[in-house]
Amino acid sequence: MKKLIGNAVVGQSGGPTAAINATLAGVIRGVKENVGDGAIKTLYGMKNGVEGLLQERLVDLTAFFDSEEKIEALEHTPAAALGSCRKKLPKLHEDDAFYEKLLAIFKKYDIRYFFYIGGNDSMDTVAKLSAYTKEQDYDMCIMGVPKTIDNDLVVTDHTPGFGSAAKYIAVTLQEIIRDCAVYTIPAVTIVEIMGRDAGWLTAAAGISRVINGIAPDLIYLPERHFNKEEFFEDVRVALKKHPNVVIAVSEGIRFADGTYVCEGFGVASTDAFGHKQLSGTGKALEYAVKAEIGCKVRSIELNLPQRCASHIASATDLAESVCVGRAAVKAASEGVTRQMMTIVRDSTEPYVYHVEHSDVSKIANQIKAVPAEFINDRGNNVTDECARYLLPLIVGEAMPKYRNGIPEYLIIE
Amino acid sequence: MKKLIGNAVVGQSGGPTAAINATLAGVIRGVKENVGDGAIKTLYGMKNGVEGLLQERLVDLTAFFDSEEKIEALEHTPAAALGSCRKKLPKLHEDDAFYEKLLAIFKKYDIRYFFYIGGNDSMDTVAKLSAYTKEQDYDMCIMGVPKTIDNDLVVTDHTPGFGSAAKYIAVTLQEIIRDCAVYTIPAVTIVEIMGRDAGWLTAAAGISRVINGIAPDLIYLPERHFNKEEFFEDVRVALKKHPNVVIAVSEGIRFADGTYVCEGFGVASTDAFGHKQLSGTGKALEYAVKAEIGCKVRSIELNLPQRCASHIASATDLAESVCVGRAAVKAASEGVTRQMMTIVRDSTEPYVYHVEHSDVSKIANQIKAVPAEFINDRGNNVTDECARYLLPLIVGEAMPKYRNGIPEYLIIE
Numbered sequence: 001m002k003k004l005i006g007n008a009v010v011g012q013s014g015g016p017t018a019a020i021n022a023t024l025a026g027v028i029r030g031v032k033e034n035v036g037d038g039a040i041k042t043l044y045g046m047k048n049g050v051e052g053l054l055q056e057r058l059v060d061l062t063a064f065f066d067s068e069e070k071i072e073a074l075e076h077t078p079a080a081a082l083g084s085c086r087k088k089l090p091k092l093h094e095d096d097a098f099y100e101k102l103l104a105i106f107k108k109y110d111i112r113y114f115f116y117i118g119g120n121d122s123m124d125t126v127a128k129l130s131a132y133t134k135e136q137d138y139d140m141c142i143m144g145v146p147k148t149i150d151n152d153l154v155v156t157d158h159t160p161g162f163g164s165a166a167k168y169i170a171v172t173l174q175e176i177i178r179d180c181a182v183y184t185i186p187a188v189t190i191v192e193i194m195g196r197d198a199g200w201l202t203a204a205a206g207i208s209r210v211i212n213g214i215a216p217d218l219i220y221l222p223e224r225h226f227n228k229e230e231f232f233e234d235v236r237v238a239l240k241k242h243p244n245v246v247i248a249v250s251e252g253i254r255f256a257d258g259t260y261v262c263e264g265f266g267v268a269s270t271d272a273f274g275h276k277q278l279s280g281t282g283k284a285l286e287y288a289v290k291a292e293i294g295c296k297v298r299s300i301e302l303n304l305p306q307r308c309a310s311h312i313a314s315a316t317d318l319a320e321s322v323c324v325g326r327a328a329v330k331a332a333s334e335g336v337t338r339q340m341m342t343i344v345r346d347s348t349e350p351y352v353y354h355v356e357h358s359d360v361s362k363i364a365n366q367i368k369a370v371p372a373e374f375i376n377d378r379g380n381n382v383t384d385e386c387a388r389y390l391l392p393l394i395v396g397e398a399m400p401k402y403r404n405g406i407p408e409y410l411i412i413e
Numbered sequence: 414m415k416k417l418i419g420n421a422v423v424g425q426s427g428g429p430t431a432a433i434n435a436t437l438a439g440v441i442r443g444v445k446e447n448v449g450d451g452a453i454k455t456l457y458g459m460k461n462g463v464e465g466l467l468q469e470r471l472v473d474l475t476a477f478f479d480s481e482e483k484i485e486a487l488e489h490t491p492a493a494a495l496g497s498c499r500k501k502l503p504k505l506h507e508d509d510a511f512y513e514k515l516l517a518i519f520k521k522y523d524i525r526y527f528f529y530i531g532g533n534d535s536m537d538t539v540a541k542l543s544a545y546t547k548e549q550d551y552d553m554c555i556m557g558v559p560k561t562i563d564n565d566l567v568v569t570d571h572t573p574g575f576g577s578a579a580k581y582i583a584v585t586l587q588e589i590i591r592d593c594a595v596y597t598i599p600a601v602t603i604v605e606i607m608g609r610d611a612g613w614l615t616a617a618a619g620i621s622r623v624i625n626g627i628a629p630d631l632i633y634l635p636e637r638h639f640n641k642e643e644f645f646e647d648v649r650v651a652l653k654k655h656p657n658v659v660i661a662v663s664e665g666i667r668f669a670d671g672t673y674v675c676e677g678f679g680v681a682s683t684d685a686f687g688h689k690q691l692s693g694t695g696k697a698l699e700y701a702v703k704a705e706i707g708c709k710v711r712s713i714e715l716n717l718p719q720r721c722a723s724h725i726a727s728a729t730d731l732a733e734s735v736c737v738g739r740a741a742v743k744a745a746s747e748g749v750t751r752q753m754m755t756i757v758r759d760s761t762e763p764y765v766y767h768v769e770h771s772d773v774s775k776i777a778n779q780i781k782a783v784p785a786e787f788i789n790d791r792g793n794n795v796t797d798e799c800a801r802y803l804l805p806l807i808v809g810e811a812m813p814k815y816r817n818g819i820p821e822y823l824i825i826e
Contacts, residue, residue, distance in 0.1 A: 012595075016591075016592045016595050048595075048596070048597055051597070077591065078588050078591050078592065079588075079591040079592040079594065079595050080595045083594070083595050083596070083597070084595040084596060085596070085597070086596070167818055170818065170819055171724050171818075171819055171820060172718055172722070174819055174820060174822070175491050175492075175717075175718060175721040175722055175723060175724070176717055176718070176721065178429075178490065178491050178492040178721060178822060179429045179491065179492040179717050179720065179721040180717075181492065181496075182425075182429050182461075182492050182493045182496050182497040183461075183496070183497060183498070183499070184461055184464070184496070184498070189717075207818070207819075208819050211816065211817045211818075211819055212816075212819070212821075298717075300714075300716045300717055300718075301713075301714065301716075303713045303714075304588075304589055304592050304593075304602075304711075304713055305585055305588060305589070305713075305718075307592065308588040308589065308591060308592040309585070309588055310588060311584050311588070311725055312724055312725070314818065391817060391818065394817075394818035394819070395817060395818040396818065397812070397815055399810070399812075402810055403624065403625075404624045404804060404807075404808060405580055405583065405584075405620070405624075405727065405804065405807035405808040405809065406583055406584055406587055406620075406621050406624055406625070406807070407584060407587060408625075409587070409591060
């Protein structure tokens with residue numbers, strides 16, 4: 001493709017992460033550093049992803065980011081600074097008016113570069129836009145830039161955002177394990193971790209085992225069927241070893257018949273308003289262990305902080321996120337289009353990676369599960385191989401700046 | 414009292430905090446620095462508080478802490494490094510054998526100094542032991558050293574451990590508020606914070622309002638009755654201002670009739686085993702807002718990390734905790750006994766404090782509530798005065814040392 005001269009637009013989509021703004025900062029840095037020798041003139045940010053783009057809610061990021069200080073603050077700001085959306089684009093030819101409207105906006109603002117930072121659904125958006133602009137013969141570089149704490153995108157070794165969430169989980173579990181160790185009476189603590197379809201985040205709970213030997217006693221991922229009887233047996237065996245058993249479970253674990261554990265155990269729960277309410281997976285297992293084993297049981301749902309705790313972000317993750325954003329600008333300015341940026345791992349010890357890109361249409365709408373060799377035979381823990389593979393991604397502490405005890409974030413008005 | 418020469422014992426009791434080991438480190442430093450000119454020879458640590466003392470599970474801390482590095486690591490280790498207990502001592506003369514056994518152990522190990530780090534129940538232990546040894550005419554310096562995240566001890570301006578928990582809450586809420594701001598659809602997020610009887614920790618959610626203007630829209634403390642109708646009205650008004658409403662509630666909020674909110678809303682809930690289960694306060698309000706207002710609602714229980722997240726401990730809190738522990742040794746070696754150490758605030762801006770001590774029998778078994786002037790008229794937020802009062806306690810970041818991405822803790826074997 002010929003070298004395109006024009007403006008660029010960047011958006012963020014899907015669930016927030018602690019690193020999605022670092023990727024945005026990478027795109028801004030790429031444009032500011034003029035990596036394409038003048039190819040990109042103005043970089044617009046779309047507010048709330050394609051939803052805002054359709055309403056022409058655009059902000060001139062080239063003008064807004066007029067200092068290194070602002071870009072650095074952005075790198076340490078959690079959640080999507082441009083706002084996000086969960087809009088799924090219509091299939092091609094299902095709603096021509098929709099795509100025509102987008103194309104008109106691209107032409108109006110002379111937009112020749114489109115960067116979309118997101119996960120699986122966002123790559124679907126990138127793939128559809130790629131197909132449409134190609135069909136319309138509108139010259140445009142359309143690039144997907146991966147981010148998801150779930151780490152479930154295929155082709156890329158891992159996804160920006162995952163390392164910071166994994167670090168939050170690993171550090172928080174170290175603290176919870178110490179907290180649970182102070183009493184002598186038998187107690188079970190169940191920690192519920194995000195990840196409906198893939199167990200990567202829950203697996204991160206096991207990384208510390210190859211560092212200091214301290215990790216949850218049991219870890220259950222959605223990649224393996226959850227067996228109630230085996231689980232109770234596992235808990236009983238663990239309680240014989242020491243009184244304070246800590247268990248990490250993925251929110252997405254299911255029984256062999258496909259029922260989610262949170263449904264299977266908690267389905268009869270009705271609130272004061274008469275509505276059926278699903279308790280979480282951790283809560284369901286808490287009730288089950290109380291009923292079956294009878295010891296003290298507590299459940300903890302790590303919840304939103306997993307994806308937004310930028311105060312304990314992984315320095316490795318933030319650096320990679322910036323790098324991937326910048327590389328997307330560089331590739332696009334060289335004419336690359338319809339691709340998602342990928343991280344390629346060259347070596348684990350020492351950890352070495354480089355950035356490439358790959359056909360986005362072959363990435364969207366697929367899910368990368370934790371491979372079989374990363375889970376032990378019993379299906380109640382991760383292997384050392386898994387822990388060693390994940391370890392480099394949580395290394396380094398990326399502290400935000402603090403003022404009066406709280407972090408300073410960058411807010412794009 | 415005459416200057417006592419002998420050994421000392423130190424214990425930790427009650428719920429863990431991120432700062433309770435900093436106080437232990439302060440006691441160790443005091444003894445190591447020989448503040449009493451040879452008054453204290455060996456410092457023993459009791460494992461699991463008085464429970465372990467009764468079993469003579471003692472560790473020689475003077476010998477164990479043979480390097481500055483170890484003491485520093487202890488300061489950044491969450492939860493009670495000596496283990497804890499929740500043992501309530503019998504009333505005097507209710508169980509003479511119990512106290513005689515303790516006295517025999519004191520004599521056996523030549524223990525003339527007793528330091529007990531804990532909250533309300535622990536001060537009850539200190540008060541009872543003080544009364545007993547006085548009655549027996551056994552010369553002993555018995556000192557209570559305060560720690561509780563709840564900040565509900567009287568006389569002292571605030572308690573070591575509170576500042577770190579407050580900082581965790583303030584920082585986490587900044588992140589949650591950013592996370593919730595990314596979407597445009599109306600949504601309510603309810604964050605449940607610890608504190609059954611006093612609302613100090615929940616009040617900490619409001620500190621940031623006087624720093625950067627960003628804080629939860631609504632804050633409900635147990636010091637005020639919870640009114641369902643007013644609450645729904647508050648939420649509706651907040652939703653009119655912006656789509657992403659964040660609410661902080663104390664786990665201990667009650668209706669005017671004394672019923673806990675978690676009981677009043679969630680009492681009909683029954684799990685799959687047929688057991689009545691109380692959902693948390695946040696969950697109960699989540700169901701209530703869903704039913705009443707119908708928008709998207711999420712609840713988050715901050716749970717254990719509030720009291721053990723040493724990775725985001727307040728530097729002010731840790732420094733004070735060390736200071737209070739050291740001062741306890743100094744006071745005891747000067748003959749002070751039957752007292753709890755207290756923090757006296759000299760000034761808020763700039764923040765200046767000093768350490769004193771006060772009769773423990775007048776502190777134990779009382780609860781310091783958030784004062785009326787710290788809560789607004791409507792009872793749905795804290796005042797700026799409250800936020801400014803709490804602010805100094807969260808200032809400064811006390812980072813632990815990290816290795817391979819996770820913190821290094823000190824474990825006393």
